[in-house]
Amino acid sequence: MNDIICARITAAGTSAIAVIRISGKGSIPLVAKYFRPSQKLLKAAANTVIFGTFYDAAEKALDEVLLSVFQAPKSYTGEDTIELSCHGNPALADRILSTLLSQARLANPGEFTLRAYLNGKMDLSQAEAVNDLILASSSKAETAALMQIKGYLGKHLAGIMQDIQDARLRCELAIDFCDQGLPQIDLDDLRQRIFNILSTARALKEEGQNGIKLREGIKICLAGAPNSGKSSLFNAFLKQNRAIVTSVPGTTRDYLEESFSLSGYPIVLYDTAGLRESADEIEQEGIARSYALIKNADLILYLYEGDFTDLPQDWQAYQDKLILVAAKADLYPDRLIPPGHVAASVLAQAGLSALSDAILNHLNLPTVILEHPLITNVRHLAALSRCITALEAAQVALQQELGFEFIAFELIFAHSALEDILGIVPSTELINKIFAEFCIGK
Numbered sequence: 001m002n003d004i005i006c007a008r009i010t011a012a013g014t015s016a017i018a019v020i021r022i023s024g025k026g027s028i029p030l031v032a033k034y035f036r037p038s039q040k041l042l043k044a045a046a047n048t049v050i051f052g053t054f055y056d057a058a059e060k061a062l063d064e065v066l067l068s069v070f071q072a073p074k075s076y077t078g079e080d081t082i083e084l085s086c087h088g089n090p091a092l093a094d095r096i097l098s099t100l101l102s103q104a105r106l107a108n109p110g111e112f113t114l115r116a117y118l119n120g121k122m123d124l125s126q127a128e129a130v131n132d133l134i135l136a137s138s139s140k141a142e143t144a145a146l147m148q149i150k151g152y153l154g155k156h157l158a159g160i161m162q163d164i165q166d167a168r169l170r171c172e173l174a175i176d177f178c179d180q181g182l183p184q185i186d187l188d189d190l191r192q193r194i195f196n197i198l199s200t201a202r203a204l205k206e207e208g209q210n211g212i213k214l215r216e217g218i219k220i221c222l223a224g225a226p227n228s229g230k231s232s233l234f235n236a237f238l239k240q241n242r243a244i245v246t247s248v249p250g251t252t253r254d255y256l257e258e259s260f261s262l263s264g265y266p267i268v269l270y271d272t273a274g275l276r277e278s279a280d281e282i283e284q285e286g287i288a289r290s291y292a293l294i295k296n297a298d299l300i301l302y303l304y305e306g307d308f309t310d311l312p313q314d315w316q317a318y319q320d321k322l323i324l325v326a327a328k329a330d331l332y333p334d335r336l337i338p339p340g341h342v343a344a345s346v347l348a349q350a351g352l353s354a355l356s357d358a359i360l361n362h363l364n365l366p367t368v369i370l371e372h373p374l375i376t377n378v379r380h381l382a383a384l385s386r387c388i389t390a391l392e393a394a395q396v397a398l399q400q401e402l403g404f405e406f407i408a409f410e411l412i413f414a415h416s417a418l419e420d421i422l423g424i425v426p427s428t429e430l431i432n433k434i435f436a437e438f439c440i441g442k
């Protein structure tokens with residue numbers, strides 16, 4: 001962790017400017033070897049930008065560059081850091097990088113952020129959110145990631161951890177009191193404390209189920225009989241002719257998957273093969289895949305043409321995630337639409353915004369993400385669940401008077417589950433897994 005790392009932090013390819021980041025103790029004198037006037041850099045104050053020329057090892061001028069100079073600990077990584085902006089010719093940026101690499105090492109994926117975490121600039125949840133923000137596929141996902149970077153989740157968890165700690169200290173006090181024959185601690189107070197912590201944790205978990213969808217995308221599956229208009233609706237949502245639309249039933253055999261943003265929420269939309277009995281082997285496989293998608297979807301739009309008759313067999317299981325769509329509304333101006341169904345016509349461009357509203361209502365997504373702690377990540381949700389299980393066990397131990405040692409033990413466990421989210425005790429395996437998903441330069 002003490003060596004100097006560097007990498008290009010802007011995307012590959014030609015651009016106006018390319019930026020190379022160099023971080024680690026000694027990175028400022030290292031760059032100064034190749035920068036003129038070098039004294040200007042060596043004497044530069046922290047958080048300043050200086051202009052000069054970058055030379056290669058053979059003293060050949062390569063480019064005019066701007067250096068943003070950061071001094072430890074006031075930098076992204078917490079170390080001395082320079083961000084070198086050069087002209088965005090990829091070969092030129094490579095030449096500058098190679099020159100620096102004679103004295104430094106190419107950064108691993110996510111290594112700048114890893115250093116930021118290890119140097120205490122951010123907790124693990126914030127570090128993960130950096131990657132989430134870079135990869136976010138909708139405005140709401142961006143906001144959620146930004147809030148996490150700002151530390152809303154971390155602060156909220158720290159509050160819960162403090163409350164767990166307070167409850168545990170009371171248990172330990174109770175153990176001492178018992179030993180010394182002193183009066184008992186206030187049991188009602190302890191019960192209330194554990195109850196309150198549990199309520200807060202459960203609320204966070206409940207919202208987290210939706211938060212995860214914000215990060216991973218909400219899976220919506222178009223289903224219905226062949227020719228009911230699924231592919232047309234798919235194209236209408238995507239605003240492009242992605243799926244083949246024909247009047248021949250059974251056109252869509254394999255499924256299609258595309259992402260788009262609906263009112264800022266990330267949606268993954270699936271167009272599937274129409275559901276019917278079929279002797280065609282390829283179509284049968286397509287229909288089997290449709291059922292697999294339907295099962296895993298967060299929401300199903302079931303399209304039907306003409307009057308609504310019945311859902312396919314065994315669809316009761318999907319009642320909670322189903323929106324029934326009376327498709328091709330232009331062809332059936334007089335049909336009766338059952339309550340709760342949404343009439344829509346792709347051809348007449350009608351009912352599509354009502355359908356979007358129905359989707360958003362049905363998903364019951366968090367609308368206010370701003371300045372609000374929200375779990376968006378499966379790893380965090382799993383840790384929170386472990387915390388809740390331990391708190392529940394503490395509650396039972398208290399109720400059944402199993403002894404304060406047991407309650408304290410569960411509270412320690414609950415606390416350490418939340419520590420895992422923030423990465424308070426770094427684990428090499430976990431860290432390797434998390435930062436491997438980052439790109440080089442972040």
Ligand SMILES: Nc1nc2c(ncn2[C@@H]2O[C@H](COP(=O)(O)OP(=O)(O)O)[C@@H](O)[C@H]2O)c(=O)[nH]1
Pocket residue numbers: 225226227228229230231232233244245246247248249250251252274327328329330331344345346347348
């Ligand atoms: N009149 C009318 N025809 C439609 C509408 N949506 C789709 N169709 C037609 O219905 C046929 C089947 O559409 P398609 O999207 O391929 O259905 P899928 O088999 O469910 O994917 C095509 O000929 C479409 O042009 C609509 O809203 N109104």
Ligand SMILES: [Mg+2]
Pocket residue numbers: 230231232243244251252272
């Ligand atoms: Mg189709």
